[in-house]
Amino acid sequence: MDTYLAIVIGIVCLALGAFGASLMAKSQRNTKVRDAVQQISDAEDKAKEIHAEALRQAETTKKEALIEAKEEILRLKQESEDEAEQRKGELRSRESRIMQREESLDRRNDALDKREHQLSSLQGQLDRKRTDLEDLEQKQTAELERISALTRDDAHRELLERVRKDAIKEEAQILRESEARVRAESEKTAREIVSVAIQRCAADQAGEITVTSVHIPSDDLKGRIIGREGRNIRTFEQVSGVSLVIDDTPETVVLSSFDPVRRETARVALENLIADGRIHPARIEEMYRKAEELVNKRVQEAGEQAAFDAGIHDLHPELVKTLGALRYRTSFGQNVLFHSVQVSELCGIMFSELGLDPTPAKRAGLLHDIGKAIDHDVEGPHAVIGADLARRYGERPEIVHAIEAHHADVEPSSVLDVLVQAADAISAARPGARRESAEAYIKRLEKLEEISNAHEGVERTYAMQAGRELHVMVEPEKISDAKATVLAHDIARQIEDEMEYPGQVRVVVIRESRATDIAK
Template sequence: MELTTAILLCLISCVVAGGIFGFVAFKLGVNYRKKVAEAEIGSAEEQAKKILNDAIRDADTKKKEAIIEAKDEIHKLRTDADREIKERRGELSRQERRIVQKEETLDKKIDNLEIKEENLAQKHKLADEKLEEAERIKRSQLDNLERISGLTAEQAKTQLLDTLQDELIHEKAVRISNYEQQLKDECEEKAREYISFAIARVAADQVSEATVSVVNLPNDEMKGRIIGREGRNIRAIETLTGVDLIIDDTPEAITLSCFDPVRREIARLSLERLIQDGRIHPTRIEEMVEKSKREVDQRIKAEGERAVMETNVHGIHPEIVKLLGRLRYRTSYGQNVLNHSIEVAYLAGIMASELGMDANIARRAGLLHDIGKALNHEIEGSHVEIGVDVARKFKENPQVIHAIEAHHGDVEIKTVIAALVQAADAISAARPAARRENLENYIKRLEKLEEIACSFEGVEKSFAIQAGREIRIMVRPEDIKDEKMVIVAHDIVNKIENELDYPGQIKVHLIRESRAIDFAK
C-alpha cells in the first residue's frame, strides 16, 4: 500500500514537475518570440524612419532643383522680354523719326505746291488774257477776210471742204491704185517663190515610163511553145488574162497589148514564169495566172501603203489604198500616175505650209486627185467624175472632194487647197522629162520659139529658157522705143499661139537696154 502510494506520489510529482517544466518552457518561448517580434518591429520602424528621412531629403533636393530651374527660366524669360521690349522701343523710335521726316517732307511739298498753284493761277490769268486777245485778233482778221474775199465764214468753209474732198478723192484713188499694183507684184513674187521652193524641195526623179509591155524570150523556138498545138496555149493565156499577145517577126520578143495595165502586168509575170519553168500547157498556164494575180494584188496593196506612208497621209480607207496601188500600173503620157500623185502631194503640202494652210489636207488632196484613173477603164466617165464619186463614197473631206473636182478646171475653184492642187498638178506634169516627149521634137520646139522671136524687126537676140517656159528677147533700143515694147510683145505672143504647139504657157520677156560707152585717152 505504501508502495503504491509512493508510486502515485512519484507519478504525481513527475506530472507536476513536467507541467511546471512545460509551463516554464512555454513561458520562455513566449518571451523569446515576443523579444524577436519586438526586435523585428523596431528594425522595421527604424527602416521606415530611414526611408521617410531619405524621401524627405530627396524631396527637399528636388524642390530646391525645381526652384533653381524655375528661377533660371524666369530669368531667361525676363531677359528675352527685356530684349524684345528694347527692340520694339528701338523700332518705335525709328518709326517716329521716319514719321517726323515724312511730315517735314510733306510740309515742304505742301509749301512748294502752294507756290506752284500761285504761279499756275498767274499763268492761267495770263493765258486767258492772251486767248481774249487772240480771239479779238481772229475776229478782226475774219472780218477783214470776209471783206476782202466777199465770202462769209460759212461760205469759205464750204468751199474749202469741197476743194479738200476733191483732192482727197484723187489722192485716195492714186494710193489705192499704187497699193493694188504693189499687192499684185508682191503676190506674184510670193507665188513664184513658193512654187520654186516647193519644186526645189521635191526634186523628184524622172517618172516617165513605157506603156507597152514586152516579154523577152530566150530563143525564137519559145514562140512556138507559147502558141502551142493549134494555138491552145496562146488562147488559154489570152482568155485567162484578157490580154492580146502579139507574136510577130520581132526576134526573141513578144508584145502584150491591153487597155488595162493591171491585166497586162499579170500576163507579163505569167509569161515570164512559164518561160522560166519551161512547162507550158493550159493547166500550168492557169496555175501561173492565178499565182501572178495574187502577187499583183499584194504589190498593189504594198504600193498603196507605200504611197500613204511616204506622203504622211493617215486615215485613208483601205479600198482607196488599193486604188492608189493600182495607179502604179497606170501611166499618163508616159508618166507613172502613182509617182505623179505622190509628187503632187509633196508640192501641194509644201506650198500650203508656206502659205500657212493645212498641209495635211493639201497632201491628201494631191495624193487622191487622180484616183479616178484607177477605174476609168472599168467605169464610164472622166477620171475626174469617177474620182469625185469614189471620194464621196468613202466619205472623204469636202475640201479633198472639191480639189479632185476642180484640178482640171471642170468646176470653179472655191478653196485655196484646190488652187494649190491644180498648180502642183500642172507643175508635176509640165516639168522637163516628166512626160514622154521626143528629144528632137523638144529641141525643134525651142528653136522654133527663138525663130519666131527673131523674125520681128528690131529684135537682136532671143533665148528660150526654163525648158521653153520663158523666152527672153533683146531688142535694139534705137529701133524699138519704150512705148512700142508692149505692142511688140503682144505681136510675138500672138504669133507663138498661132504657129506653135506647147504645154502650159510661155512667158515673153522683152529687154531694151541703152548703154553709153566712151574711152578716156
C-alpha cells in the same frame, strides 16, 4: 365365010378408024381454032389493058406536068412578088431618106430664118441705140447751152458735182494702183513659195513606161505559146483579158491591154510559163491565178507604201488598193504613183510656207490622180472620176473638190484647189519628168492656137493648162453670145478631127465689151 366376015369386019374397022381419025382431026382443028380465038381474045384484052394503062399514064403525066407548070408559075410569081416587095422596100427607104433630107433642110431653113430674125432684131436694137445716142447728144448739147446761162447757186452745184465725179475717178485710180501693188507682191510671194517647195522637193526624175514586150529565149517557143490550133493563146487571152501579139519580131511577144494592172498580171504569168516550160490551158490558168495574187499583193503594198511616204494613215482600204494600181500607170512616161507622192509632198511644203496645216494638202495631192487607175473602165475625165471615187469612200468635201478642180473641170474655190493645181503642174513640168519633147509640146500648142485663130471673129487665142484648155478671145462686134456657143462647138470638133492629144481639151470662148476713157 369366015374369011369374008373377017374382011368385012376389017373394012368396018378401017372405016370406023378412018371416021375416028377424021373426028379426032376435026376435034384437034376445033381445039386449035378455039385456042387461036382465045389467044386473039386475050391479045385484044391485053391490048385494051395496055391502051387503058397508057391512057392512065398519059393522064398522070399530063396532071404531073400541069402541077409542075403551076408550081413553076407560082414560084415565078412569088419571085416576082419578092422582087417587087424588095423594090418597094428600097423605094420606101429612099423615100424615107428623101423625107429626112427634106426635114433637115426644113430645120436648116428654120434655123436660118431664126438667125435672120435675130439679125433683124439686133439691127433694130442697133438702130434704137443709135437713135438714143443721137437723142442723148442733143440733150447734152441743150444742157451745155443751159449751163452757159446758170445762176450762182446752179453753178455752185454743178461745180460740186464735177468735184465729186473727179474724186470718184481718183478713188478708182488709187484702188487700181493698190490692187496692182497687192498683185505684184502676191505674185512675188507665190514665186518664193513655189521656189522653196521645188528646192525642198528636189527628187530625181526618171522616165518610165509599162512593160508590154516579153522576151523569150528562142522563136521556137512562139509555136508552143500559140499551141495546137491556137488553143494555148486563146486560153491565155480569155483568162487574162489581154491581147497576145506574136509577130515576126525576133524573140519577143507583145501584150496589149488598156488595163495596166491586167497587162502586168499577164506579163508575170507569161514569164512564169516560159520559165516553167509547161504551156497548156490548165497550166496557163494556174499560172495566171498565181500571177494575179502576186500583182494584187504588189498593188496593195505599193498603195500602203505611198500612203506611208505621204504621211496619210487613215485612207479607206479600197482607196489604198486603187492608189497602188497607179504603180503600173504612166502619163507621158511619168509614173503616176510617183507623181502623186511628189504632188503630195509639194502641196504639204507650200501649205507649211503659208502657215497652214499641211495634212489636208498632202491628202488631196496624194489622191488627185486616183481616177487614172480606173479611167479605162469608167467614162469621163480622170479628175471627175477620182472625185466621185473619193466621195464614195468618205473623203471630206474640200478634198473631193480639190481632186475635181485640179484640171479646172470645176472652178477652183479655195487655196487648197489652187495649190493642188500648182503642185501638179510643177511635178509634171520638171525636166525629165515626162517623155514628150519640148518641140512636140510647142507644136501641139501652136496647132491648137492655129485652129482657133483660123475662125472668123477670133481676136486672140491662148493655150493653157499644158494644152488641156484653150481660151479664145473674140471680137464682140462680130461674134454674138449665140455665135460664141457655136464657135466653141466648131473649134472643139475641128480639134477632134485634126489632132491627137492626151485627155481632153476644153474650149472656152470669151466675149466681152469694154469702154475706156481718159480724164485729162
